[in-house]
Amino acid sequence: MTGKIPIAKTYKLFIDGAFPRSESGRTFSVNNPEGELIANVSQASRKDFREAVRAARAAQLSWASRTAYNRGQILYRVAEMLESRKIEFVELLKSIGVNSRSATREVEDSIQRWVWYAGWSDKYSQVLGSVNPVSGPYFNFTVPEPTGVVGIIAPTEPSMLGLISRLVPAIVSGNTVVVVSEGQSSLTSVTIGEVLATSDVPAGVVNILTGDQKDLLPWMVGHLDLNAVDISGISPETDLTLLEETASNVKRVVSRQVNEESLELISDFLEMKTVWHPIGR
Amino acid sequence: MGNSNFKDGSSLEDFGIEYAPAIESTSLVNIKDKYGLFIDGNFVDSSSGKSFKTLDPSTEKPLSVVTEASSDDVDRAVRSAGVSYEKYWKKMPGADRARYLFRIARHLQERAREFAVLETLDGGKPIKESRDVDLPLAAAHFFYHAGWADKLEYAFPQRKLEPHGVIGQIIPWNFPLLMAAWKLAPALACGNTVVLKPAETTPLTALLLAEVIRDVDLPPGVVNIVTGAGETGSAIVEHPEVDKLAFTGSTEVGKLIHRSAVKRNLPLTLELGGKAPHIIFEDAALDQAIEGVINGIFFNQGHVCCAGSRLLVQESIADYFIDRLQKRIELLRVGNPLDKNTDIGAINSLAQLERIDQLVKAGIDEGAEVFKPSCSLPENGYWYPPTVLTGVQQSHRVAREEIFGPVLVVQTFRTPEEALEKANNTPYGLSAGIWTEKGSLIHWMAERLRAGVIWANTFNKFDPTSPFGGYKESGFGREGGMQGLTAYLKNSGGHS
Incomplete structure (x- = not known):
């Protein structure tokens, strides 16, 4: 009888909505405990x-110019997709050594976190923005806008909650991201990419690269078309002098060890824009 | 002095009226022969014994001798700020911190004219600007932030707010007192102590502010002011007991500070250079737009990081607009900064004058046409006439690099999309201007311009309640408004 031999999944990169292999032809192996x-x-x-x-x-x-309501809808839809693949994620986490109870908890927390951040899409600008009472006949207001393109070094542990906790606050405001995920956490990251590919998140909004953060960090810090980097997930052995190159285009560098729901993680990738206009007849 | 020509080419003399300067008196300013460093509440000498001269850029005459802080002096200042943070400032209720800031604001108002004259003497800016802009805004900045000191939890509910501790602050020479106010007021309101370094060409108003700080009995060491140039600045940046850095100045120096801070994970905010587009649509109220463009580039001799230095004018009105602009420039008075009629004062330093001159020559070499008015310039001092460069291409240095002087480069566009494309084609993103009578177009442009401050049908307006700061290579973090407080409070969100 055929059909008993399991078909293994090939874990590939997630770039521009597609799943290419590395152009280098290289792979690395991920083992169970x-x-x-x-x-x-x-x-x-x-x-x-x-x-x-x-x-x-x-x-x-185009991601940033969608309405806040639309971005919220799209991100909420991702949570629906995650919910429907809960069992798969629990099994995946178990395969890399997370115990059953923790795995279930992590998946549930991850989905809740996704929903929490998705709900901020049409609220953060009301909380963080302002109308400013300037001393003169001017209407003056401040609105937050996305910083642009953000590079994220995904935390390796916990792999699912860690990535989601950095990813969603960056994209909810209209940033797009390039995530670098290494080691065992790569499996979770690629699978989240597969969820995104079947959601309504436009191609290119989230790009996920698996590999060695040590290899990719120098390119990330020096890339002139990245506006910001989140290095919270870098390994403690990283040589921090590498980060000097973030100065080449004055990147915003975020390193914030926060493992809970946090509005600050949204504001880390926002720029405040203030507009003046005279009032008169 | 400028030749005061009217639109029809006539001058005051044609009407039998002679130009009469109205020179502000310097009698209420008492400049000392020598200034010490302000450390731990006292004016002290440098351990190295070094000093430098500060001069009046409109005459090149020395005004005083100022102490150059060595790294040992900076160390003393940082330690004093650290001790004072633990001993006084951290424990003090916000309402009491507020009272000190209110006092500083009042003293600035009371001594406003003295400060304004000193600012003009040391920096070369027109007295009408130091009197009507720098001083009122500096006082307002202390007033505004004083009120925040005991209300911070209303700005950031549900956060575990904390000051950083000792803040190192380095400020530029273009708005010496105002930048000191922008840096000190929020830092102190949020409960930090400070080591501040004013620029080496314009230290005097910061040192007069030190007197005010002493007069209002601010606890010693809460504010330390150290004078010097790049080496003194480096000593602050590299000092291991500084908990956060805030810098306003050139993008070049900002990047060096960024390098130093990022590898130590040291909190940092930067307010750097700009190359602001100033966009004029054909339906704009042109009389007002002309005044806006003039103010945008010639305010403070163009030594303004948010200056509207790239004029983008719609092709259909370009010839008319540029002609009007040139006629208006003919009417500007360039000369003695103490003359209340002066529109354009002295260039701040010889080094800056040379840089402006070099960049304009590069522009001419690359094919730009140059317009300068017929005014004559004083013999002594550092002067540069208001200048307009037309025929400028996007690739020209003068279209890309910050000139930081009274030099406007002109480009044209046909559609809003083209204006936007050209406006955003710069590594900078500090400010931008839009002139049109069409409201929807203002919002369409404002939404898409990558800049932190957008002036629509106005330009170069500032207010303590209005956050100021850049996108991209113009830096990060904001100064002013509720959003500006995040730079000086941990866990408040924003860049800090």
Whole structure:
């Protein structure tokens, strides 16, 4: 009888809504805690990184110019997709060594976190923006706008909640992102990419590269078309002098160890714009 | 002095009226022979014994000798700020911090004319600007932030707010006192202590502010003011006990500070350069737009990071508009900054004058046409006439680099899309101007311009309640308004 041999999934990169292999042809292996191979995962190169930034830049303006309500709807729909694949995520986390109870909890928390941030789409600008009582006959207001294209080093632990906690606050305001995910957490990240590919999130808004953060970080900090980087997920051994290159285009550098729901993670990737206009007849 | 020509080419003399200067008196300013560093509530000498001269850029005559802070002096200042943070400022209720800030505001108002004259002497800006803009705004900034000191939890509910501790602040020479106010007021209101370095060409008003700070009995060490140039600045930036840095100045220096801070994960806010587009649509109220463009580029000799230095004018009105602009420029008075009639004062320093001159020459070499009015310039001092460069291409240096002087470059556009494309084609993103009578177009442009401050049918307006700061390479963080407080409070969101 055929059909008993499981078909294994190929874990590929997620760039511009598609799933290419690394142009370098390289992969790395991810094992379970028993040391058995789970998958060979694509190892992203500098060129893959540049392609991802290009896709993110191309998608940014139109993502940001959607209405806040529409972005909220699209992101809420992602939560629906996650909910429907709950069992898959629990199994995936278990395969990389998370115990059953923690895995279920992490998946539930991740979905809740996604919903929490999605709901901010049409509210953060009311909370963070203002009408300013200037001393003169001018109407003056401040609105938050997305910073642009953000590079994110995904936290490796917890792999699902960690990535979602950094990803959603960045995109809810209209930023687009390039995520670098390494090691075992790559499996969760790619699977989240698969959820996004079947959602209504436009291609290029989220790009996910699996690979070695040590390889990719130098390209990330130096890339002139990235406006900001979230380095909260970098490994403690990272040589921080690498970060000097973020000065080349005055990138916003965020390193914030926050593991709960936080409005600050949204404001980290916002720019405040103030508009003046005279009042008169 | 400028030749005061009217639109028809006539001058005051044609009507039998002689130009009569109205020179502001300097009698209420008492400039000392020498100034010490303001550390721990006292004026002290440098451990190195070094000093430097500050001069009046309109005459090149020395005004005083100012102490150059060594790294040892900076260390003393940082320690004093650290001790004072723990001993006084951290424990003090917000309402009491507020009272000190209110006092500073009042003293600035009471001594406003003295400060204004000193600002003009040391920096070369017209007295009408230091009197009517710098001083009122500096006082207002202290007033506004004083009121926040005991209300911070209303601005950021549900946060565990905390000051950073000791803030290192480095400010530029274009608005010496006003930038000191922009830096000090929010830092102090939020409960931090400060080491501030004014620019080496314009230290005197910050040192007079130090006197005010002493007069209002601010606890010693809460504010320390150290004078010096780049080395003194580096000593602040590199000091291990500084908890946060705030810098206003050139993008070049800002990037060096960014490099230093980021590898130490040190909180930082930067307010850097700009190359602001000033966009005139054909339906604009042209009389007002002309005044807006003049103010946008010639205010403070163009030594303004948010100056409207790139005029983008719709092709259909370009010839008419540029002609009107040139006629208006002929009427500007360039000369003695203390003359109340002066529109354009002295260039702040010889180094800046040379940079302006070099960039304009580069523009001419690349094919730009140059317009300068027929005014004569004083013999001594540093002067540059108001200048307009036309025929400028996007690739020209003068269209891309910040000139930081009274030089306007002109480009044209046909559609709003083209205006937007050209406006955003810059690594900077501090400010932008739009002139049109069509409201929907204003909002359409304002939404798409990548800049932190948008002036629509106005330009170069500032207010303590109005957040100011840049996108992209113009820096990050805001100054002013509720949003500006985030720079000086941990856990308040925003860049800090």
